[in-house]
Amino acid sequence: MDYLVHILILFSIYGMLAISLNLVVGYSGLLSVTHAAFYGIGAYATTLLMINLDLNFFLSLLIGMVFSGGTALLIGLVLSKFKDDFYAIASLGFNVIVYSIMLNWQTLTRGPLGIPAIPRPSLFGFSFFGNFWFLILVLFFLIITYLIARSIVNSSFGRVLKAIRENELATQIFGYNTKYFKLTIFVIAAVMAGVAGSFFASYVSFIDPSTFTMHESIFILSIVILGGLANLRGAVLGAFILIILPEALRFLGLPNEIAAQSRQLIYGVILVLLMLYRPQGLIGEFKLK
């Protein structure tokens, strides 16, 4: 039972990551391979605020959102100069830069040593120390994230995103300053990723830069593509599959280290297979051509 709660918490966190990345990759057609950076910024910001300034989790979460969103604004502005494959490469570059900063700004982040003893959220005296209550909390945020994403997708803005993905120039001809639209969704997605990061930090109570590398970005991307581009439920489905799978591997008795690498092997292979045979993923509405 405990184990189930644990998996569901991870699933919720990755669900938020996948939903947010889907908004950027699936709906807007921007191949962003830097999502882990915003995940990490949210995690570190929340952690540092809670530990160094003794702030409440929820307040730290909010401020963390500002940090991930702000960074996304800057990165997004530079990325807006690129298209397609150059966009992907540049975004990878940013992931590495952010990771480097996490690793090397040791006075702030303690570098590779990481930051331990991150407290659980508490509100009005109630502490979410128990995993069950934490699960409820994070599921709640997952649902909110989903609802917000759905609202965006169903609005006129959502339609514009899809049009940008299909043909950006034609979208401009019909009066849209597409740069602003792309930047906006990029920032919104980054903020959501930051929230996921805050929960991650609080849950595992220890963070270090190694979680937020480009490998993680590729993993989140594979969840999104597997579940299906431009389908929010697909994002959730993808997260469910790719989180449950490796946990199942652990049951097979594989030592921890190999289990982690096996997960990577699996999603690497899945990515290739998807590109070859099913670029729209399981229930996607859009395929990478």
Added chain:
Amino acid sequence: MQLILNSFIAGSIYALVTLGFNLIYSTTKFFNLAHGAMATVGGYTVFYFSKTLGLNILLSVLFGLLVAGFVGYLTNKIVFKPLRKRGATNMVLIVASLGLLTAIESLIAILFSSQFQTLSNNQVTQKLFHIFGGVVTQTQILIFISSIIIMLGLMFVLKYTLFGSAVRAISDDEEVAKVIGIDTDKILTIVFVVGSIIAGWSGILTGFDTGLTPILGMGLLLKGVISSIVGGVGRVGGGVLGAFMLGFVENFGIWYISSEWKDAIAFGVLILFLVFRPHGIFGKK
């Protein structure tokens, strides 16, 4: 002085990676991020044959190169060629190459563990050379020399051989090349194999120089990508120059800032070039 030497050596390693990468990019016009995995494959194959099986070192290196080339051949045959044939966009190809990179490197990690391994023989201490006050190891000299030789060799082949002109024709315009009767599939296959072998060689040398880890390929690859973009994607000579420039910027950069920032500096350079000069120093617009 040591700084200058280090820059040259770093540049040489990046040059080796970028030579293969650029060759593939110039003909296929996509960023094959799985290229880095070939380096890892090469290095670990040598490790397997020499350390685990105890085979003669030269033979192991030969195997390493062959296996790297073979894996490169496979990735093209199974993944990239079919995708390109159905007209996949560069984004699909990049995603597929990311998948391949991840899969191959994790497979290696499973087979060989993530621990740091070294190819060099512990008994024999590396011969050291003293040049104008700086120190380089024998391996490092080998790295430098081989990168120059391979670069010159490649340039010669491209300029003076039939195969080379076919490659240049494809780089220029693949459709036209097909029309004038060039067997583009065969040429591209050879390009992939040759590129992968060069990458394998760089992985092997790295194994001797600094050691092996399953993710060494990814690191090398990223530097290779940066070198290519700085020097001009698709231009063999340009890529090499970009590689050396990168080596210099990194090493001199860390003279002022501490060495852990090396990667960030490298990627900062990448972003700057992408924004201001995406065709690189020598590339055409």
Added chain:
Amino acid sequence: MELKIKNLSKSFEGVKAVDDLSLELKSGIVNGIVGPNGSGKTTFVNLLSGLLPYDKGVVVIENTKIKKMKPFESLGYGVTRTFQDVRLFEQMKVIDNILIVLTKKDVFGSLFERQSDYQLNTALDILKKVGLYSKRNELALNLSYGQRKLLEIGRALATKSDVYLFDEPFAGLFKEIKKDVIKLINELKKENKTVILIEHDMDLIRELTDQLFVIDAGKLLASGKSEDVLANKKVIKAYLGN
């Protein structure tokens, strides 16, 4: 909406694609633009719709002088266009291809906007007008070639602009669909819009256009009433070569 083009010039790497072009395009008629391949027609349309910046020259739309225009500004100036290579939103539904034209253009506005009945009905009316009502929930990529061209035109019509740039809308169409497009263009004429038609098909030009402008090598070769221009010896020579 009078459209005056004054001394428009655009070069690509030294080659003058559009060379000191000056024309006047009136509303309520069909202005035809013809010329041999590579004469600069498409560059001209791209300049007018803001896809390319001008090197020199000014475009005056109803007393507003425009020296440069970004693509997303063209709609604000009352200009819309179709593309020779039909640029639809492929993986979106036909109805969405029209709706995109009608919804709010600013980020905040569109974030909080839901599809209104007015928008939906307007879009459906457009589809009915171009004969694509029955295909409204199909993905654009599933349409036939002719239907795609009609959707492009419908999309442009939905903008209710004053200036319409049609870049070879008839290319590759069957006779029946050609008739439909002719009908739509004539309706625009009646509504006193400024229609600019780029075409290769001389019969269509003869039938549809009132004023004709011939462009060759980026320069204006001839202009005037269509019948006169078509009989012009210089024009015939430019088309037939030597």
